[in-house]
Amino acid sequence: MNKSLHLFEGFGVEIEYMLVGSRSLDVNPMADRIIHRQGHRKNDVDRGDFRWSNELVLHVVEIKGARPFQSLSGLADGFQEQIAALQRLASDEGNEWRLLPTGMHPWMDPHLETRLWPHDQKEIYDCFDRIFSCQGHGWSNLQSTHLNLPFQGDGEFRRLHSAIRLVLPVIVALSASSPFEQGRFSGNLSQRMHHYARNCRKIPSISGLVVPDVFRSEEEYREKVFDRIEADLAPLDPDGILEPEWTNARGAIARFSRQSIEIRVMDAQENPQSDIAILDFVIGLLRALTGGEFSSIETQESVATDRLAALFTDCVHRGLDAEISDRNLLLALGLNGEDGRTMTVGHAVELLRHRLGFMDNQTASTIGRILQHGPLARRILDASGPDPVSRQALHRIYSDIAECLVTGRFYQQGEV
Numbered sequence: 376m377n378k379s380l381h382l383f384e385g386f387g388v389e390i391e392y393m394l395v396g397s398r399s400l401d402v403n404p405m406a407d408r409i410i411h412r413q414g415h416r417k418n419d420v421d422r423g424d425f426r427w428s429n430e431l432v433l434h435v436v437e438i439k440g441a442r443p444f445q446s447l448s449g450l451a452d453g454f455q456e457q458i459a460a461l462q463r464l465a466s467d468e469g470n471e472w473r474l475l476p477t478g479m480h481p482w483m484d485p486h487l488e489t490r491l492w493p494h495d496q497k498e499i500y501d502c503f504d505r506i507f508s509c510q511g512h513g514w515s516n517l518q519s520t521h522l523n524l525p526f527q528g529d530g531e532f533r534r535l536h537s538a539i540r541l542v543l544p545v546i547v548a549l550s551a552s553s554p555f556e557q558g559r560f561s562g563n564l565s566q567r568m569h570h571y572a573r574n575c576r577k578i579p580s581i582s583g584l585v586v587p588d589v590f591r592s593e594e595e596y597r598e599k600v601f602d603r604i605e606a607d608l609a610p611l612d613p614d615g616i617l618e619p620e621w622t623n624a625r626g627a628i629a630r631f632s633r634q635s636i637e638i639r640v641m642d643a644q645e646n647p648q649s650d651i652a653i654l655d656f657v658i659g660l661l662r663a664l665t666g667g668e669f670s671s672i673e674t675q676e677s678v679a680t681d682r683l684a685a686l687f688t689d690c691v692h693r694g695l696d697a698e699i700s701d702r703n704l705l706l707a708l709g710l711n712g713e714d715g716r717t718m719t720v721g722h723a724v725e726l727l728r729h730r731l732g733f734m735d736n737q738t739a740s741t742i743g744r745i746l747q748h749g750p751l752a753r754r755i756l757d758a759s760g761p762d763p764v765s766r767q768a769l770h771r772i773y774s775d776i777a778e779c780l781v782t783g784r785f786y787q788q789g790e791v
Contacts, residue, residue: 376635377443380525382535383662385443387523387635390454390643390650392780393475394434397465400773402483403472404433404490409464418495425457431500432515433490436461436474443525447655448735454647455783462781476780477751478553478567478642479516481769489515502616506608507577512556513570520550520641520650522657526634529592535636536590537675538664539627540683541707542657543586543640548690548697548720549653549742552642552751558769560762564694564752565642572691575624578607584684585626585640589676593631600629626687640687645751645779645786652741656724659731669709678703686720694750695721721746741785748787758788 413420419428551564575581601619626640689697
């Protein structure tokens with residue numbers, strides 16, 4: 376992220392996809408083969424305005440901007456073109472593999488199938504593995520969409536961070552796409568975030584409650600987050616391989632080295648249009664909050680972290696059906712006086728999208744369809760029927776979702 380950008384002057388977008396066998400859909404650990412085939416034995420390769428890069432494990436490839444985008448307009452088409460380029464590469468290699476979206480692989484066994492990235496920065500991945508044991512779902516089986524937003528100085532940081540913490544539960548509710556774990560319904564719509572919240576329980580200061588506390592300056596953040604993580608890591612990482620800024624695993628992470636905040640709670644969707652539509656809605660909501668259109672920053676910061684964390688957990692479990700009962704949060708979102716003292720997150724999104732009035736037709740249509748049919752996880756469950764689900768049925772559903780990624784189609788049972 377360019378350190379000279381002010382609020383909403385640039386957007387960093389990253390989407391992770393699984394590499395799977397074209398017929399079996401089993402994870403296929405070959406990200407290094409794809410990236411290195413481009414002529415570089417590096418961790419990433421630039422492709423115009425985009426970049427393909429590695430992640431912790433070999434069956435995941437990330438598509439992201441090579442630099443911050445000035446606008447989200449047309450961005451879904453850009454991501455779709457990168458997916459088409461990867462599809463052509465797969466075709467050139469005999470169609471041995473393909474990309475699979477969603478937040479988790481539905482039947483991967485991470486204890487048997489995990490292979491960590493073995494090239495550059497291997498010492499960092501090995502250190503994570505030694506401390507936390509990365510052969511588990513929360514480390515090796517999770518694919519997300521990240522949004523990076525810039526700020527300048529403490530004033531902009533405070534406004535942006537205070538607004539983001541309120542929106543994290545809404546992002547999870549809209550984007551949940553990971554209901555299955557090792558072939559069974561997990562009980563959560565975003566099982567990815569269920570695991571993410573528990574990844575670093577060995578050192579609780581790394582994740583906190585996932586929803587971060589209020590911080591009003593870089594100095595306060597460094598003192599209460601980075602210094603604590605560094606102290607807690609020291610006995611397990613005496614060589615200081617893991618830097619606190621990059622080990623911090625809250626749902627929104629301050630990157631002061633880049634003057635940006637990275638939002639990490641969004642499950643990857645079935646196609647880039649859905650990812651970008653959710654991000655467009657989130658950015659519009661954050662613009663309104665940071666601009667004081669719904670409430671003052673003091674009102675926003677009055678929402679208790681533990682209450683937000685409880686709502687976040689409910690959104691992980693129930694998605695848009697989770698209920699907002701905290702009066703301070705309703706006030707902060709400008710929803711006080713609407714329909715009594717509680718409302719579902721879905722209803723809140725419906726009210727907010729009409730009030731914002733910023734969305735283009737494609738974003739409005741996509742958000743409307745998610746509100747009508749549910750997040751992707753709900754649509755997957757509608758297609759799968761009651762638990763237990765056969766491998767054959769899951770294979771059929773996820774084959775269809777893989778096609779949605781290639782064609783840009785919205786996934787819904789019965790649509791072709």
